[in-house]
Amino acid sequence: MTPVAPTTICLDARTVGPHFPGIGRYTINLARALPPLLGEHERLLLLRDPIAESVEDWTAGDPERRSVVDVSVSPFALRQQWVIPQRLRALGAGLYHSPYYLMPARPGVPSVVTIHDLIPLRHPHLFTPLQRGLFTVSVRLAVRAARVVIAVSAATARDLEQRLRVSPQRIAVIAEAADPIFRPQPADAVNALRARLALPERYALYVGSNKPHKNLQRLVEVWARLRSYGVPLVIAGAWDARYPEAKRRAAALGLGDAVRFIGPVDEANLAALYSGAMLFVFPSLDEGFGLPVIEAMACGVPVACSDASSLSELADQAALTFAADDSDAMADALDALLRDPDRRVEMRRRGLARAAQYSWRSTAAATLEVYRRALTGPNASR
Template sequence: MNIGIDARGAIWYRGTGIGTYTYQLIYQLKQREDGACYRPFWPGEEYRELDITDEKEFNNVEIGNEYWEQFFLPRALTREHFDLYHVPQNGIGLPKTKKCPQVVTIHDLIPYIYPETVGKGYLKTFFTEMPRIMEESDRIITVSHWSKKDITQIFAYPAEKIDVIWEAPEPVYRPLEKSLCRKLLGEKYRLEEDYILYVGGFSPRKNIKLLLTAFAKISKEIEKPIYLVLPGKKQKEPDYLDALIAALGISDRVLFPGFVPVGDLPYFYAGAELFVYPSYYEGFGLPPLEAMACGTPTLAARASSLPEVLEMGAAWFDPYNYMELAESLFFFLTHPEASKNLGANGYHQAQKFSWAKTAQETVKTYQKTISGC
């Protein structure tokens, strides 16, 4: 097999779910010794292969992402005789001209389900491109049965042409000595106290308000000081989180360390007393699985794909009931043995997932697509 893969997500979106998926999938495919060629494409060094001697053709287009998609990529797919082309980032960037069978990975349909939580530019692109993506894709990979249900319901795409292939925590997420984590976090981030952790962005869909409200409820009831730590790049506008934190009277207990590189995230996960994921909707939900791979006791919203992925490895709460979350936080913070058992259950669940398995199942999808099954 000669397989082309759009690698832009691995370069541009590293640290996001799509970026992690694209990076790890390509990495694992490259490790396989199955006789196939897995060729990543991205608009960078690739331009060195352009034939600039055809000045008329070259000068009439803009060198950039659109040019790469509409001219360079279709030409390369034809020249190198690919059996299949795979676009991992929700199909966005699928070639305008189809040169071979095409597979796309649709992680979720959040723009259709929670359009108010998506940027206007991406929303417009998604609504414009997705009907064409559905029409021109020979097969779809998605990351959960929940997302598969959404795809079949919203677009009436044939269920038999959708393969559910789970994602996985990256190998860097593993149990670490808490004392080691606290040492690094103290030196680099001035974080030395016990803390509850959330990772996953600040979109309204992530339901941070519920977490802040529940934390405010229990923070003054816990005998020892406890903090809430939320890494990630926080949007400047609207600054509703800061206003809510001030209104709840917890400004001195909530920490925003800002962007944290992937190499440091395992220390945040493994050093936490608890990890909480209150999101209303996820196509898969990598952060809680990453926390569980680190052995961190994890609490998650009983919503969308999360129960399917996390199963009994997490403690569950209603994403619309802050009191239920507050009671769960208080219980696990004050019952060390129960917290320890929850962490062990989560670690066991996380071991069911691996990127090597993801790559193996993806190759099966490639084979079915090429054979016309």
């Protein structure tokens, strides 16, 4: 019998790092969950940025099924258009998966791309003409290059069909999940984090960036209405100095410690930050999936979030929802959680149950089926 040649699946992990918090976490969890599911003749090869931090945490173990190759070219660099295809050929890659839309237009091997959202096309006024133009060209090239396009929500799949005319037959909807570290944390861990960050026993929490579509300025304005509860709003996440509006609005409203901007919190402490919160709020105008919502639910925190795009399918009765552009509705949802402990208990129960419906094992298993489909199916019409 002729031996079966192993199939090398190359997962592009160059998006692991501080510039890509959500996509990096998606990539790390796939890299961890895929190896135990691989067939006898399949192996996973990670293309890694050699300067990425803490890579040992997610590349260690199972060397027979998972290995790492350093690639010193940024996803933003034009030269990746020829460097990555050359490396794929040299490595004998059977398939290439880019978890981000910036990828070679001609990878030279069967390819899969994950599209998280099309926010620059849905909200063009939030971006410069240059940003919109570069995104549009890049994402169109990516979906043309891929045999299968993974959408992380039904909302993103609809956008791919309607805005980029991607055939539904080429789209696979595969949801993300909370990292296993996100679960209710013990009181000593929560108390230690509160002491370190000088947080009170009761606080509300937002986790995410301050990009315009995150709707933080409106959240700050709504929180000013609720300051009589004496519960501070803690805003955690990397801060982009290009978008100072939320901080400026908080200062103009004289909110002081009623709104605290604490910057990024490392993953080791983030679960405790979630677990200690009285409630979690996520007012985004648009999301591809909404990882912070499912992370908060997994930590047992009652959630109020907008019903925009994927968030409505993610919440599914497990969060209080509001229209992202309706300040009164946002205030009502937050007021309900702030004043009613029974409502908080009920939403905590629903959130934990909802989060348990998602797992990275399921996500990885569905992704592996996409790889096999891309390897065996005919080239899709571009």
